[in-house]
Structure formats: structure tokens, C-alpha cells
Amino acid sequence: MFDLRIGRRRAAWLTLVAALILVVTIARAAAVEQTPAAPTPGPSMRLTSTGVYTDAQAARGEALYADTCQRCHGKSLEGDPSKNAGSLAGADFLKARTGQDLGRLYRYLIERMPDDDPGTLTPQTAADVIAYILKFNAFPSGKDELPADAGRLKLVVIGTSDHRKSGSRALR
Numbered sequence: 592m593f594d595l596r597i598g599r600r601r602a603a604w605l606t607l608v609a610a611l612i613l614v615v616t617i618a619r620a621a622a623v624e625q626t627p628a629a630p631t632p633g634p635s636m637r638l639t640s641t642g643v644y645t646d647a648q649a650a651r652g653e654a655l656y657a658d659t660c661q662r663c664h665g666k667s668l669e670g671d672p673s674k675n676a677g678s679l680a681g682a683d684f685l686k687a688r689t690g691q692d693l694g695r696l697y698r699y700l701i702e703r704m705p706d707d708d709p710g711t712l713t714p715q716t717a718a719d720v721i722a723y724i725l726k727f728n729a730f731p732s733g734k735d736e737l738p739a740d741a742g743r744l745k746l747v748v749i750g751t752s753d754h755r756k757s758g759s760r761a762l763r
């Protein structure tokens with residue numbers, strides 16, 4: 592009689608354990624199914640296609656561009672081969688820059704531009720002019736400004752989810 596009770600308890604435990612294993616197995620299978628096929632960037636990474644600057648910031652950048660950059664890079668950011676100043680908009684620019692983070696562009700501007708007077712952009716004006724360049728390249732605006740901070744700009748990558756899916760990489 593004693594033995595029989597133990598036996599029933601054991602059977603009940605075994606049933607419970609079997610049921611738990613089944614539940615865990617089903618949950619795992621469901622989780623695997625939900626995992627997206629394309630790799631997703633880290634939680635803090637963002638693409639420039641997701642609205643990473645504001646219209647007000649791009650407007651400030653546009654004013655600075657007209658005063659400080661346009662004479663070499665052109666009214667439509669088309670560049671000027673006679674001055675060796677590259678285009679800042681369109682297919683060639685995007686091809687070269689897609690996959691790069693904005694920290695790199697920011698540092699370049701802070702250290703090198705304007706070409707005839709480098710070191711005169713402030714962190715804020717450099718971030719603003721990047722906002723204008725993004726806008727001109729048809730990336731959408733959003734509700735937060737681009738930060739005037741190289742470390743945080745490193746987390747923003749030039750491109751769209753399309754380029755990520757197709758697996759393109761930065762060209763340099």
C-alpha cells in the first residue's frame with residue numbers, strides 16, 4: 592500500500608516533467624520560427640533611413656552650407672571637379688558612403704573642411720551640415736536631432752534596410 596502510493600506520486604512527477612519538457616520544446620521551436628532571417632544591427636545602431644535628424648536642424652545646416660561649403664561643392668551639392676571638391680549628393684556619393692557611420696563623416700568635416708579653412712566648424716555646425724546632406728540625399732527627417740558627438744554618431748549608419756538585406760558593405 593505504501594509502495595503503491597510512492598509509485599503513483601512518481602508517475603505523477605514523471606508526467607509533470609514530461610509535460611514541462613514538451614512545453615519548453617514547443618516554445619523553443621516557436622522562438623526559432625520567429626527569428627528574422629536577416630541579421631539585425633545592435634539595439635543602439637540606427638540607419639539614416641529611419642529619421643535621424645530634424646527639419647529645423649537641416650535648415651540650419653542649409654544656411655551654413657550656403658555660406659561655407661557651396662562655393663566649392665556647388666548649389667546642388669554636385670561638387671566641382673575644377674576644385675577637386677567631390678559631390679555630396681547622388682549615386683556616387685551614396686555608393687561610396689553607404690555602410691559607413693556618420694562619426695567618420697563628422698570627424699572628416701571637423702578636421703578637414705572647409706578645405707581652405709579647416710578646424711573652423713563647431714561640433715554643432717558639423718552635425719547640422721550633415722543633417723542637410725542627409726536631407727539632400729532624400730533621407731527622411733525625424734523628431735530627434737543628430738547629436739553633435741562623434742561617439743554617438745558612430746551608431747548611425749548611412750543606408751537603408753534594403754542595402755542591409757542585399758548585404759552591401761562599406762566600400763572604404
Ligand code: HEC
Binds near residue numbers: 662679704707
Ligand atoms: C575651398 C573649397 C572647399 C570648401 C569651402 C569646402 N570643401 Fe569640402 N572638399 C574640398 C576638396 C578639395 C575636397 C577633397 C579633399 C581631398 O580629397 O583631400 C573636399 C572634400 C569634402 C568631402 C569628402 C567628399 C567625398 O568625396 O567623400 C566632404 C564630405 C566635404 N568636402 C564637405 C564639405 C562641407 C560640409 C563643407 C562646408 C562646411 C566643405 N566641404 C567646404 C573643397 C572644399
